[in-house]
Amino acid sequence: MLRGSCLCKRITFETDATPKGVSMCHCGQCRKQSGGIWSSAFVAETDLTVTGPVAWYEASPIAKRGSCPTCGSFLFWKAHAEDTISFSLGAIDGPTGLTLEKHIFVADKGDYYQIADGLPQKEQ
Numbered sequence: 001m002l003r004g005s006c007l008c009k010r011i012t013f014e015t016d017a018t019p020k021g022v023s024m025c026h027c028g029q030c031r032k033q034s035g036g037i038w039s040s041a042f043v044a045e046t047d048l049t050v051t052g053p054v055a056w057y058e059a060s061p062i063a064k065r066g067s068c069p070t071c072g073s074f075l076f077w078k079a080h081a082e083d084t085i086s087f088s089l090g091a092i093d094g095p096t097g098l099t100l101e102k103h104i105f106v107a108d109k110g111d112y113y114q115i116a117d118g119l120p121q122k123e124q
């Protein structure tokens with residue numbers, strides 16, 4: 001069981017499923033919304049239980065981004081065409097038990113750091 005919450009705890013979420021796609025996203029939208037790199041993993045949307053008033057924002061026509069309207073924590077990313085939902089690993093309370101698999105959208109990454117962990121890097 002993984003449990004997560006936003007900074008102010010108005011929003012909580014949990015899943016019994018084993019998350020996949022453990023990644024760090026360097027895209028421009030995640031940079032803006034998270035303040036840097038967004039670390040996430042995904043499960044089937046039906047395997048994620050969310051409580052609280054998630055505010056959804058569509059930064060592009062293909063997906064929506066969920067955050068807390070009170071504290072601003074960026075918690076979820078959901079593509080309209082997929083039945084999975086990504087959640088913020090930074091929002092997990094306690095150990096995740098997960099291991100980073102890859103970096104994505106590195107073509108858009110900031111110029112103030114280097115990726116030096118040897119993991120796969122996808123341009124998009």
Ligand SMILES: [Zn+2]
Nearest residue numbers: 006008068071
């Ligand atoms: Zn909050």
